[in-house]
Amino acid sequence: MKTVANKSRDDLNSSAKRKRILCRGLVYLFAIVMAITAFYPFFVMIISSTHDNYNIVAKINVLPGTHLKENFERLTQNIELYKGIINSLLLAVTVTVVQNYFTMMAAYAFSKFNFKGKNFLFSVILVAMMLPGQLGIIGFYKEIQAMKLLNNYFTLVVPTISNCFAVFFYKQYIDGALPNELIEAAVMDGCKELTIYHKLVLPLVIPALVTQGVMTFIGTWNSYLTPLIVLNDKNKFTLPLMIATVRDSTHADYGAQYVGMLVSIIPMVIVFCFASRIIMEKISIGAAVKG
The missing domain is CATH 1.20.5 (Single alpha-helices involved in coiled-coils or other helix-helix interfaces)
Structure with a gap:
């Protein structure tokens, strides 16, 4: 048995x-x-990026070609590549810093402050988050045209402060990561609100800041529609706009454009790798402290 x-x-x-x-x-x-x-x-x-235009259009390529150098040379002849990189980098960094600073501040207010109309305003943010941004593009253009703010980076930076998803994301993170007791202790020690925000809130939400910051940076770096509408001076074009204008004598130069796209993803890969390391380090530290 x-x-x-x-x-x-x-x-x-x-x-x-x-x-x-x-x-x-x-x-x-x-x-x-x-x-x-x-x-x-x-x-x-x-x-x-390693093939010529004919092979790109007429064939399915699975092996590298021999036209990478030629494509890169045509790209640099058609556009000021390094100028485009600098323009995109300046815009992406500025938008990332400005947007995340102010949306974190708004999220902190929604999470830890009680004021009249708080739930209604947050509901408005949730509804606005679900609306496609393209719906307001005509009104946006008419408004900045009336204010004579076309062809200005200022127009590309300021509207990004009101990012509804970032406010929602940060509020949910602050609700779980920032105990009310810490804020109360800081208030009892005589800290003012801005001091609490800068020296207590921001250091404790670095993983969320880095995560949203990476998404903001990549989104701004790849942004095409809004810069296309706002900018008309080629010296101010971002890298995606410059790449889209690359042409040969009759049509778009696909080989050069693919090389431009290949160059454009390098900063995003660097940012992502650097940010991933910071996120994992902060999460590990937080887990060790809780343990």
Whole structure:
């Protein structure tokens, strides 16, 4: 009887082990498929940047070509590449700093202050977050045209302060990461509101700041529609606008444009890698402190 029972138990364990292996294999397979799907556009961009226009349009390329240097030379002949990088970097950094500073301040107020109309105003933010930004683009253009603010970086920076998603994201993070007791202790010590915000709130929400900051930086760096509407001076064009204007004698120069896109993702990769390290370090420190 014991032998039969042990054999039955072994069979059950073996069956459970096979199920675990199968489930793990399916998870890995799904992860691999998702990784390949996510990487495929980058693969196409890298491979296409090494081919000429004819091969890009007429063929499906899976192997590198020999026209990378020629494409880069045509790109630098058509546009001021380094000027575009500087313009995009200046705009992206400014928007990232300004937007996250003020949206964090608004989120802190919604999270820790009680005032009349608080819930209604936050509901307005949630509704506005669901509306496509393109709906107001005509009104936005007419307004800045009437204010004579066309062709001005100021117009691209100030409206970003009212980012509804950032306010919502920060409020949810502050609700869980910033105890009321810390704020009360700071108030009892005589700290003013701005002091509490700068020396207590901001250091404790660095993971959220870095996360949203990366999304803001990448979104601003890749922004095309709003700069296209606001800017008309080629010297002020951001890198995406400059890349879109690259043409040969008759049509768009796809080889040069792919090289431009390849160059444009380098700062985003650097920012993402640097930010990921900061996020993981802060999360590890927070986990150690809670433990």
